[in-house]
Amino acid sequence: MQNLPAASRLRMPDMASASFLIVAFLTGIAGALQTPTLSLFLTEEVHARPAMVGFFFTGSAIIGILVSQFLAGRSDKKGDRKSLIFVCCLLGALACVLFAWNRNYFILLFIGVFLSSFGSTANPQMFALAREHADRTGREAVMFSSILRAQVSLAWVVGPPLAYALAMGFGFQVMYLSAAAAFIVCGLMVWGFLPSMRKEPVATSTTLEAPRRNRRDALLLFVICTLMWGTNSLYIINMPLYIINELHLSEKLAGVMMGTAAGLEIPTMLVAGYYAKRFGKRFLMRVAIVGGVLFYLGMLMLSSPVMLLGLQLLNAIYIGILAGIGMLYFQDLMPGQAGAATTLYTNTTRVGWIIAGSLAGVIAEIWNYHAVFYVALVMTAAAVWCLWRIKDV
Template sequence: MTTPSVTARRLPDMTSAAFLLVAFLTGIAGALQTPTLSLFLSTEVHARPMMVGLFYTGSAVIGILVSQLLASWSDKRGDRRTLIFCCCLLGALACVLFAYNRNYLVLLLVGVLLSSFGSTANPQMFALAREHAEKTGREAVMFTSILRAQVSLAWVVGPPLAFALALGFGFTFMYAAAAVAFVLCGALVRYYLPSMPKAALKTIAPLQAPRRHRRDALLLFAACSLMWTANGIYLITMPLYLVHELHLPEKLGGVMMGTAAGLEIPIMLLAGYAAKRLGKRSLMRLAVASGVLFYFSLLFITAPLPLLLIQLLNALFIGILAGIGMLYFQDLMPGQAGAATTLFTNSTRVGWIIAGSFAGGVAELWSYHAVFYTALAMVVVAIYCVWRIHEAPARAEESAPLAELLPEKADNGGLPLP
């Protein structure tokens, strides 16, 4: 006969398993859609390159507004479980709209709004997981790191799977699969995640200007924004460049993105351990130098195997940026951890807004290949910014916790898309 104490010990395990599944499925839902979005808009909606870029820019702006509104509401009043459940349902509805609608304006005005709610489910799940860990006495850092690893895993398998579904069965089937993932998430959230109404997330703080090292913090913000812009340009342009100009298999784009995502995880971990000996400035210089080599190589490499091999440079570029960038901000802004994290997050959002405009405009005027010159220029300017930043003062916790090193793919690299 099962005693109450045994049952009490088993219930948190079931809840933890539900958190892991929700993290993976929401990651899969995003990873199924974002990598193929530019190809979908081009081939299914027949949008011109300029309109494709505008779609990304509009998506980023709408996503920022929705995520900030929901974050503020949930921290002050709301039950996160109810909010996550509703976001999952709205995300599924957005997927259904993308599956059966091919009107550009409807997708931009209605579809993006619905999908912005869907993309908020993942970060809200992380907030609820932290509250659950603190309430039950679990190690919050390790629990959060495991959840983030699930999202990273989703982004390893998601892009190749997305292209396989879209090319093998059609975009309608792919978006239907994403809708199923959201529905499964909603069921897990409704029946297995804990309810904690009106719980405030302690890590959210109002945006503040840096009290110290303002020049360096501004240079770092500019550098990170430019680096994220280059990455956004690459993600928007690469699927279309492979198909329309290199005439390579469409699925190669998914394999390239999955390869880079898989390499980013160990690079982030290694960067965290190397930060104590080499310093964060040196690692950021390595990242931006890798970015220059990567985007320079894209201008001349046209064969599938070399394109896959240079994903190591891309992984160094993004892996170090995602793992060390936030910590560098925190070092430059001691006592302002919340504001520092917000600055880093905003750099990803600014990058996506700029990327949409440049990717669409340059491709419309010249070619998809020419877009990579723009990305290379962004990284070259980022080099200038990074080289002018001073080394951050040492912190007591030089060895960064695992949770800070693993990527939060929940926001799709800051892109609030379907």
């Protein structure tokens, strides 16, 4: 009789885990259909100048931070995270519909971005729910999180080439409506299959002292991850326009490059997770940054499609390790505060977008798109200096 509860416990986590994998993929697809082509959409459809394109990304990041911080605080204290994810998916779909039919820059910036900020928050909230589910069911949280992140990367293998194919072949309306459909299907999956977990009161007196021991290192890691994600954001904003307007190569090449990098990130994440205990997270982050320096040097010097595709291996090492190890590094430096550590890590992405949005358009308008990669190289070098001052865990 004792075997029956154990068996039922095994079936439930497996069903829920499969649902988490599908939701992770769908939220990744929804984002991968929109982000890679956004600068092209603003330039060709909204007719925004390069500086206004950059400002749009900056404004998006600021609004995203405000929305995510509000939702993070609320979701950690009360309510059901599953219901929040469902609502975020619906608002994300509504944002996609607005982008499909509206071409007013300021309406898209203030209303569209506000709605899409809820949609983008569905992904980190899903990771938080997955962590709660893993803790309650006794699953290995680190490996479960790594597999979910691999699903998001898999979505970015498919998403960018599909986004460019839809946008160039059928128009941006079809592309954004496809993203809306992904959000709707994701919302249905969340409502029907993800576990529901109400919040329980948790004593906080023992969790406020841990960051003080590692506050300096956590701050340094915040700067490092912000710089790394900032360079990646510069690349995403700038690369499609650089490929099309300065190298005069095919629009589809930009999507293939992003998809190739995302595909290579999957084994990179898994390998990094496997060797994290043996070599340490700082060593792996150093490997990532070296890959980033070499990648941006290559972007400055190489221009043939074959070489640009080959460079995506370095890009995958750079971003794959950051995405797979960065959050875990924060959690190690902030023991007892997994939620705060995850939120801090997530915000490095958004602050990176603020920096990139502020710089990309201005630099491209004053000089050219090629010059943006010099800034990315300098930012990567600054991250190297910061990482050499942080301790290993």
